[in-house]
Amino acid sequence: MTSSTITPTLPDARTRLKVTAVHGSPALLSLIAMVVIFAVAVANQPGILSVPGLTLMLMSAVPLVLATQAQMLIMSVGDIDLGIGYLVGFVTVIAATVLQSSPLLGILILGVIVIAYAALGAIIQKRNVPSIIVTLGMSFVWLGLGLQFLPTPGGEAPAWLAAIGRWRPDWVPAPLVFILVATLLGWLIARRSRLGTRMRALGSSPATLEKLGWSLTRTRVLTYVIAAALIIAAGLMLASQTRSGDINSASNFTLMTIAAVILGGGNFSGGRALPLGATLGAVTLGLITVLLSLINLSSSLQSAAQGLIVLAVLAGRVITERAIRS
Amino acid sequence: MTTTLPDTTSQNLRRQVSRSRATWPAWGWSLIGVIGVWLCIIAVSSGSPLQPLNQALTLAPYLVLVALGQMLVITLGPGNIDVSVGAIISMTAYVSVAISSSMGPAAGIAAATGAGVAAAACSVIAILVLRVPPIIATLATSLIVASATLLLADANRSGAAPALRDFVNARVAGIPVIAILVALVTVAVAFALRRTTFGLAVIATGQSFKAAGKAGIRVAFVTAVVYLLSGAFAGLAGALLAAFISPSTVLGTSYMLDSIAVVVIGGTLIAGGRPVPIGLWTGAMFFVLLSGLLNLVGWSVGAQNILKGVLVVLVVVISSTATKTGRSTWRRLLEGRRTSTPITKEKTHG
Numbered sequence: 001m002t003s004s005t006i007t008p009t010l011p012d013a014r015t016r017l018k019v020t021a022v023h024g025s026p027a028l029l030s031l032i033a034m035v036v037i038f039a040v041a042v043a044n045q046p047g048i049l050s051v052p053g054l055t056l057m058l059m060s061a062v063p064l065v066l067a068t069q070a071q072m073l074i075m076s077v078g079d080i081d082l083g084i085g086y087l088v089g090f091v092t093v094i095a096a097t098v099l100q101s102s103p104l105l106g107i108l109i110l111g112v113i114v115i116a117y118a119a120l121g122a123i124i125q126k127r128n129v130p131s132i133i134v135t136l137g138m139s140f141v142w143l144g145l146g147l148q149f150l151p152t153p154g155g156e157a158p159a160w161l162a163a164i165g166r167w168r169p170d171w172v173p174a175p176l177v178f179i180l181v182a183t184l185l186g187w188l189i190a191r192r193s194r195l196g197t198r199m200r201a202l203g204s205s206p207a208t209l210e211k212l213g214w215s216l217t218r219t220r221v222l223t224y225v226i227a228a229a230l231i232i233a234a235g236l237m238l239a240s241q242t243r244s245g246d247i248n249s250a251s252n253f254t255l256m257t258i259a260a261v262i263l264g265g266g267n268f269s270g271g272r273a274l275p276l277g278a279t280l281g282a283v284t285l286g287l288i289t290v291l292l293s294l295i296n297l298s299s300s301l302q303s304a305a306q307g308l309i310v311l312a313v314l315a316g317r318v319i320t321e322r323a324i325r326s
Numbered sequence: 327m328t329t330t331l332p333d334t335t336s337q338n339l340r341r342q343v344s345r346s347r348a349t350w351p352a353w354g355w356s357l358i359g360v361i362g363v364w365l366c367i368i369a370v371s372s373g374s375p376l377q378p379l380n381q382a383l384t385l386a387p388y389l390v391l392v393a394l395g396q397m398l399v400i401t402l403g404p405g406n407i408d409v410s411v412g413a414i415i416s417m418t419a420y421v422s423v424a425i426s427s428s429m430g431p432a433a434g435i436a437a438a439t440g441a442g443v444a445a446a447a448c449s450v451i452a453i454l455v456l457r458v459p460p461i462i463a464t465l466a467t468s469l470i471v472a473s474a475t476l477l478l479a480d481a482n483r484s485g486a487a488p489a490l491r492d493f494v495n496a497r498v499a500g501i502p503v504i505a506i507l508v509a510l511v512t513v514a515v516a517f518a519l520r521r522t523t524f525g526l527a528v529i530a531t532g533q534s535f536k537a538a539g540k541a542g543i544r545v546a547f548v549t550a551v552v553y554l555l556s557g558a559f560a561g562l563a564g565a566l567l568a569a570f571i572s573p574s575t576v577l578g579t580s581y582m583l584d585s586i587a588v589v590v591i592g593g594t595l596i597a598g599g600r601p602v603p604i605g606l607w608t609g610a611m612f613f614v615l616l617s618g619l620l621n622l623v624g625w626s627v628g629a630q631n632i633l634k635g636v637l638v639v640l641v642v643v644i645s646s647t648a649t650k651t652g653r654s655t656w657r658r659l660l661e662g663r664r665t666s667t668p669i670t671k672e673k674t675h676g
Contacts, residue, residue, distance in 0.1 A: 123639075123643060127643050130597065132596065137634075137635045138635055140634045141631070143631045143635075144629060144630065144633075144635065147627055148626065151628070258462065258465075268405055268459055301473050302473070304474070307466035307470040307473075310465075311452055311456060311463070314462065318457045318458070
């Protein structure tokens, strides 16, 4: 994008358009996929096009969108979090047990999670260990903690959390509001704040960031802290919908969030954060599940259909990227 | 954690290594773990000291088999990981049971291995043709495979063939036959990695994807074969587990994370380019013995998982200072990396 370092002239309109297309096209493709899935769903079930219909359809996407924003931030510094699924599950467990019985202790535990994530960020940066393995190890820890607190699904979410889940305005689908807020939050952090710029710099060129005098460790730690806060929010939202705790309730989030970020134009090498794309990816994945149950596909075939659709969208993304670049 | 070190460093390293003569093997830490846990078990329980080891040898081979494939995949370099092994194990358990009830156990095992390869072929197409990142490609495969598992589970409810059941429980001189066979497979893989062109091509690809391509290695072919092998090992493990435990839709679930953990604990570099086949045994034995010990002491499943997770993190952190130079001092451990510029964080260009 910065050809200006070589020639002082600004890139012409055509180059800029091309760059925009290259950068925007992945998310665009996810948008198309989402619209198609939505259209098929509406054709099958016209009732969706009402506020309650949309509410039901988008509800399951809310926690996923929040967790995806967290994954997006972590992937923007070049890491991957394989512990998100069980951590979201663990937060629902905390919400349905400790947060209900002794709120202060519950908040304390949630605070410890944030501190743990800060420590993870520091370890990954200081010791240069792969984030995949560290977070994989942590996923065992969250799973174990969840089982310790609540061996079988159950418990009850506190009243204020259930109230959030019950909030149903007539003029707008409540999940849409949450999704927009989450996206806006992700956008503000990743694209508008100085910290977001540092995160992306850490992902694309840590040496440069360090030469500019920024602390790599602090950047990574802050990234992990914000990600932890978003993951906790995702867990609380999930608990507000299910009104109970289950350590396994979000175990598929780990890979779903990664798939959503990639679907929305992100990459594994870091340096890129596309909050809108990530949201589109997450909503697309969430809608696939809803659609498949709407069209009465046999439940055994649902996961296969999900896998094939993810592959198809990603294949489309690769093909369009190649077409635009050439 | 470096895959490629600057020249001066590697010379330095060689000097250090030759001075200290015996180098610390990458699987050393996990061996210490195995011995430590073993001693704890002996201390806690009464009975023959060899008994816990023998018991672990009945469970570890399956984990080693799956981890062999996972190790090859991880060795391919950054970004390469196979998250479909768990789903494949669950599916092939049903395949082996279904086929062996009509055509005999040998055909059942072959069919299960074939089914594993077929599932891996799906990942390979996604990775090479559609250019999907491996973690997503294998995730999509595992979703497709999960559907196949559910369909197969609906179709048949029979158990494993008695002949196969006898085979997985057979012992020679007190040692499980399965353990001996898997050990032979491990030796074969270790030999292939060190002595054959293909094995060296796998390692070269992991050390530098670009350099390997420039050197004339058919990187795409190597990648394809490695993923297919991983599928085959998972398929075989599924067939054997069907007889050892019994087919279920969640039979393989835990193997996905466990196989990755075993590979890493065993000393294989997660960044790729350095496989440690022996480490799979020490890693798997450590895992199995540890859960045996914790069961003995009466820890809950939850507490066991917490300890497992903490250990994985600790091993990675400690070995990050130890494995490369063969030396690990407290000073190094506390100091961390001197330069904070990650020379190593190789990028997956995708």
